[in-house]
Amino acid sequence: MASLFERIREADIGIRPQVPETSLEESPSLSAALGCLVLLKTEHLQPTGSFKVRGATNKIRVLGEAARRRGVLTASTGNHGLGVARAGRLAGVAVTVYMAASAPTTKRRAIEALGADVVFVDGPPLDAELEARRQSELQDRPYVPPYNDLDTMAGQGTIALELHRQAPDLDAVFVAVGGGGLVGGIGAAMKHLAPAARVVGVWPEASQCMLKAIRAGAIVETVERDTLSDSTAGAIEPGSVTFPICREVIDEMVTVSEDEIAGAMRRIAEGERWIVEGAAGVALAGLVRTADSYRGKKVAVILCGRNVALETFLAAMERAGTPSAGEVARESAHESRVEGTR
Secondary structure: OHHHHHHHHHHHHHOOOOOOOOOEEEOHHHHHHHOOEEEEEOHHHOOOOEOHHHHHHHHHHHOOHHHHHHOEEEEOOOHHHHHHHHHHHHHOOOEEEEEEOOOOHHHHHHHHHOOOEEEEEOOOHHHHHHHHHHHHHHHOOOEEOOOOOHHHHHHHHHHHHHHHHHOOOOOEEEEEOOOOHHHHHHHHHHHHHOOOOEEEEEEEOOOOHHHHHHHHOOOOOOOOOOOOOHHHOOOOOOOOOHHHHHHHHOOEEEEEOHHHHHHHHHHHHHHHOOOOOHHHHHHHHHHHHHHHHHOOOEEEEEOOEOOOOHHHHHHHHHHOOOOOHHHHHHHHHHHHHHHHOO
């Protein structure tokens, strides 16, 4: 833990100016509704639309010159691939991204637009990770892990240093959990900087790999279902370095339903006028579910990304009960008529 914290502090300097510090914004609407001071960490406003650019940039930063010349490989459901593609482009490093064939088309196109090559792998996201690692050895090219790597985790952990500078008296931070790189990095730093703050890990009910592992005391095979939080979906690599760290730093574990995720996405859209992806909705949904425990407290929610397909976002809004486009149009027309009579 101490060595990881030192890596995080080094990364906080080393990834600048390629990775900007994101703002921590108070949400008056959420604060009023939930009875606590809600601060939103705007990672969805990163250049690639996700926090993943932090870990990717840091990992490429620490590679030697010879390794950079060979180019790098990675595996991703989208956001990590975008981060590696951007970091590679800025550093002049060739990038190949292995993706599950089921990965969102919008993310694939965005990765290719940044100059990276994309290779599809049949099967779940873990199969793409394993194939990328295998090809890394065959081709003698460095692998940039999406979560199972201390340098990647250190990059993600820089969020916690920013949180501490922006709000040193936080009572809790809510984080969506997939492979554990984000919550592990944030948690490792928070335990040094603000040990009294609770690190709350939140999972979709449909995808609980790390949660099941923590409860079992070992990484176990877990059945996964489709979820709006595709960025956190996928099994954990055997022997992942994130597992023991997550066991140590996560203070509270919460699961949320697909309806709760959709509802949280709607709250952000209506209250903040931001489109966020399902994983960001997961973190907020965790706070909504546990709000009674945090009344009068100051809490941060990590809005980890915005890269969601339009049809997926619209489906989430419909699921959450958002009025149809026709209803919105009729309401707008009515408001215009009322405005005209004033």
